[in-house]
Amino acid sequence: MKIIHIRYEDYRNLSAGEMSPDGGINVIFGKNAQGKTNLLEAMWLFTGGRSFRGSRDADLVARGRRRALLDLTFFSGEREQTARLAVEGGKRSAVLNGVPKRSAAGLVGVFCAVMFSPEHLALVRDGPVFRRNFMDTALCQIRPGYAVLLARYRHTLVQRNALLKDIPRHSELLGTLSVWDEKLARYGREIVKSREEYLTWISGPVRGIYAGICENREQIGLKYQKSAENLNEALLKNRAADIAAGHTGAGPHRDDLLIEIDGLSARAFGSQGQKRSAVLALKLAEAEVLFSRTGERPVVLLDDVMSELDAGRQDYLLNHLENCQVFITCCEADAVRRLRGGARFEMEAGVLRAR
Ligand SMILES: Nc1ncnc2c1ncn2[C@@H]1O[C@H](COP(=O)(O)OP(=O)(O)OP(=O)(O)O)[C@@H](O)[C@H]1O
Ligand SMILES: [Mg+2]
Incomplete structure (x- = not known):
C-alpha cells in the first residue's frame, strides 16, 4: 500500500494543496497548530474509519466553508487506484475508482493504514x-x-x-x-x-x-x-x-x-x-x-511519536518499517535522527512545501 498523491481542499485548516510523497519515509515538520496532524487525519479517513480524534464529520470542513474534498491516488492490489472523500452537510461520501459508494464505510478494507500517536x-x-x-x-x-x-x-x-x-x-x-x-x-x-x-x-x-x-x-x-x-x-x-x-x-x-x-x-x-x-x-x-x-503493507502514520522515543526505540521502529511507506510528523526538522533517503516537507499555516 502506497500513497502516490493526495490533494486536499478546505479540509480543516488545509485550504488547498497537494502532496506527492516518497514511497519510503516522509517527514512532515512544522511548528504547533500548522496542520500536520490534520494531514495525517485526512489520509487516515481513507481507511473508511472515523476521525481518530473522535471529531464529528462537520468539524472536518474548514470553518466558514461548505465542503471538504480529499482526493487520493494510491497503489494497492498491484494497481493504481483513486478514491475521493467529500464532507458536506455533516456527512461523508466516497467514490472509489470513479464509482460512488453507498457510504464512506465502503472504503473499509480498500486502503489500509496504521496510526500511532x-x-x-x-x-x-x-x-x-x-x-x-x-x-x-x-x-x-x-x-x-x-x-x-x-x-x-x-x-x-x-x-x-x-x-x-x-x-x-x-x-x-x-x-x-x-x-x-x-x-x-x-x-x-x-x-x-x-x-x-x-x-x-x-x-x-x-x-x-x-x-x-x-x-x-x-x-x-x-x-x-x-x-x-x-x-x-x-x-x-x-x-x-x-x-x-x-x-x-x-x-x-x-x-x-x-x-x-x-x-x-x-x-x-x-x-x-x-x-x-x-x-x-x-x-x-x-x-x-x-x-x-x-498481503498489503499498510501505510504507517506516526503522529508526533519520534520525540517521545529514545534513539534505540526510534531505530527499532524505523528498521521495522523498512518496507512500509511511513509518514512522520514532528516539530523539529531533525527529530528523526537517522533518516536515510525519504523526503521532507514543511507545514506552515496549512501550506505544505517540499524541503
Ligand atoms: N474545521 C476547521 N477549520 C479551520 N481550522 C481548523 C479546523 N479544525 C481544526 N483547525 C485548526 O487546525 C489547527 C491544528 O492543526 P493540527 O492539529 O494539524 O496541528 P499540528 O501541526 O499537528 O500541531 P501540533 O504540532 O501542535 O500537533 C488548529 O489551529 C485548529 O484550530
Ligand atoms: Mg499534531
Missing part, C-alpha cells in the same frame, strides 16, 4: 474501551464484514438498553426482552470469536517485537478477558440488575484485553518505559498482522 499510550494506561477499539479497528481493516457485525451488535445493544429503561414503567414489555437477548448473544459471540482470533494472530508478533525492544529482558503476554463466559446465560442471570441499571452489564462492549509484562498487568504495574514499549510493540504488530492477513 502519543495518545495511543492510553492503550496500555487507560480504560478497556481503548483496547477494545484497538482490536475492532484492526479487525475492520482485515475483514470488512466485521464492521457490519459491530454495527449490528451496537444497534441491538441500544435497542435492548432502551427496552431495559422502559420495562419498570411498562412491565408488559418484559416478554419481548428475550428476542433482544438472543440477537445480542448471537452477535456478541461472533465478536468475541473474532477478537480472540485476532489475538492469536497478533500475540506472536507482539512478543517478538517487545522482546526485540527490551533485548529479551522481559516478556509480554496478551489475554482476552470476557465479561461473561456464556453471554446467553449472563443476560438471563443479570436481568434484574440490568433493568435496575437501565443498561446491559455483560457482553463484548464490556470485555478487555489484558496486557501483561512478566506476568503482571502492564496497566497496573508497568513503568512508563514498559508502557511505551508495549504500545510500540502493539502498533508494529498491528501493521505486521495487516500485512500477513491482507
Whole structure:
C-alpha cells in the first residue's frame, strides 16, 4: 500500500494543496497548530474509519466553508487506484475508482493504514474501551464484514438498553426482552470469536517485537478477558440488575484485553518505559498482522511519536518499517535522527512545501 498523491481542499485548516510523497519515509515538520496532524487525519479517513480524534464529520470542513474534498491516488492490489472523500452537510461520501459508494464505510478494507500517536499510550494506561477499539479497528481493516457485525451488535445493544429503561414503567414489555437477548448473544459471540482470533494472530508478533525492544529482558503476554463466559446465560442471570441499571452489564462492549509484562498487568504495574514499549510493540504488530492477513503493507502514520522515543526505540521502529511507506510528523526538522533517503516537507499555516 502506497500513497502516490493526495490533494486536499478546505479540509480543516488545509485550504488547498497537494502532496506527492516518497514511497519510503516522509517527514512532515512544522511548528504547533500548522496542520500536520490534520494531514495525517485526512489520509487516515481513507481507511473508511472515523476521525481518530473522535471529531464529528462537520468539524472536518474548514470553518466558514461548505465542503471538504480529499482526493487520493494510491497503489494497492498491484494497481493504481483513486478514491475521493467529500464532507458536506455533516456527512461523508466516497467514490472509489470513479464509482460512488453507498457510504464512506465502503472504503473499509480498500486502503489500509496504521496510526500511532502519543495518545495511543492510553492503550496500555487507560480504560478497556481503548483496547477494545484497538482490536475492532484492526479487525475492520482485515475483514470488512466485521464492521457490519459491530454495527449490528451496537444497534441491538441500544435497542435492548432502551427496552431495559422502559420495562419498570411498562412491565408488559418484559416478554419481548428475550428476542433482544438472543440477537445480542448471537452477535456478541461472533465478536468475541473474532477478537480472540485476532489475538492469536497478533500475540506472536507482539512478543517478538517487545522482546526485540527490551533485548529479551522481559516478556509480554496478551489475554482476552470476557465479561461473561456464556453471554446467553449472563443476560438471563443479570436481568434484574440490568433493568435496575437501565443498561446491559455483560457482553463484548464490556470485555478487555489484558496486557501483561512478566506476568503482571502492564496497566497496573508497568513503568512508563514498559508502557511505551508495549504500545510500540502493539502498533508494529498491528501493521505486521495487516500485512500477513491482507498481503498489503499498510501505510504507517506516526503522529508526533519520534520525540517521545529514545534513539534505540526510534531505530527499532524505523528498521521495522523498512518496507512500509511511513509518514512522520514532528516539530523539529531533525527529530528523526537517522533518516536515510525519504523526503521532507514543511507545514506552515496549512501550506505544505517540499524541503
Ligand atoms: N474545521 C476547521 N477549520 C479551520 N481550522 C481548523 C479546523 N479544525 C481544526 N483547525 C485548526 O487546525 C489547527 C491544528 O492543526 P493540527 O492539529 O494539524 O496541528 P499540528 O501541526 O499537528 O500541531 P501540533 O504540532 O501542535 O500537533 C488548529 O489551529 C485548529 O484550530
Ligand atoms: Mg499534531
